[in-house]
Amino acid sequence: MERVRIALQKSGRLSEDSLSLLKNCGLHIDRSKDQLFCRVKELPIDILMIRDDDILGFVGSGICDLGIVGENVFAEKQESARIVERLGFSFCRLSIAVPESSTYQNLKDLDEKTIATSYPALLQKALLKQGVKAKILDMTGSVEVAPRLKIADAICDIVASGATLTANNLREIEVLLESEALLIRSSKKLCEEKEKTIQRLWNRMRGTLQATDSKYIMLHAEKARLPDIVRLLPGAESPTVLPLQGSEDEIAVHAVCREAVFWETLEKLEEAGASAILVLPIEKMMNCERKERKYERYFEPCSL
Numbered sequence: 578m579e580r581v582r583i584a585l586q587k588s589g590r591l592s593e594d595s596l597s598l599l600k601n602c603g604l605h606i607d608r609s610k611d612q613l614f615c616r617v618k619e620l621p622i623d624i625l626m627i628r629d630d631d632i633l634g635f636v637g638s639g640i641c642d643l644g645i646v647g648e649n650v651f652a653e654k655q656e657s658a659r660i661v662e663r664l665g666f667s668f669c670r671l672s673i674a675v676p677e678s679s680t681y682q683n684l685k686d687l688d689e690k691t692i693a694t695s696y697p698a699l700l701q702k703a704l705l706k707q708g709v710k711a712k713i714l715d716m717t718g719s720v721e722v723a724p725r726l727k728i729a730d731a732i733c734d735i736v737a738s739g740a741t742l743t744a745n746n747l748r749e750i751e752v753l754l755e756s757e758a759l760l761i762r763s764s765k766k767l768c769e770e771k772e773k774t775i776q777r778l779w780n781r782m783r784g785t786l787q788a789t790d791s792k793y794i795m796l797h798a799e800k801a802r803l804p805d806i807v808r809l810l811p812g813a814e815s816p817t818v819l820p821l822q823g824s825e826d827e828i829a830v831h832a833v834c835r836e837a838v839f840w841e842t843l844e845k846l847e848e849a850g851a852s853a854i855l856v857l858p859i860e861k862m863m864n865c866e867r868k869e870r871k872y873e874r875y876f877e878p879c880s881l
Contacts, residue, residue: 579770580621581778584635584644587613587626590737591667591758595645598664599624601861602781621774632761633658639765643775648756649735653696657764661779664758665786669737671696671754674747676724679731684751687711687731693723694733703733703753721745788859792838795831795855797821802850803828809845812836833859 637656723729812835
């Protein structure tokens, strides 16, 4: 049987989040710390654990059929791979940062200055867009030390929590790209066996991803209050309404909310007449959209 190959980052937060997604899809991946090739038991899938910079090349060339990569890497490299879906985890941003003591406030203030970065293509695009003539110093790592070494006036680098910038006395002045994990695939035609495996995996992924932020809400209310309560349920479709035993005026409302449920939402529901409100997490969701919506329809061209 033809096996699908998936390229994942071998270490770091994106690697952990990607492996967690596959685990929640019911896939068990046995690997040691230094193992780069892993086999999945439940589906005909093999996992290659490689450097994030190599994922696009492996998928674009057809060595791997699928990959999970950061949007920042995808936008910088622009290999011949295609986006299947944005996965909603491993968020970060590509930002311009300058020394705390400097007077620079935006990218235009860096005209005729030097900017160190590991993302020269994205930085060059931003400079051209704003008409800024700055020198790009291409570095492969430790970009944040460039201003301290007096080899650059600013940096263009990936920021997650901002702790690294603070530790190096840097501050953000402009965001060039908001990034998250992307599921990508090769643009090459695959055999029918592989397509079927990818479709099964895709269905599981969508069920897992849709369940991540969704919540199941149960509550009691008077029938007359139902329209007001339904309007307050975030992202909910038509709820299930059940009569309460021994009462003609009281009902139970069950609904799947596809958006975050905050304390403010619960307070508004209570004000609208809801009681016995219970909010439960959803582990998996299946058949949540029309079945004809297959993963091929989510392909996007390689242009960010």
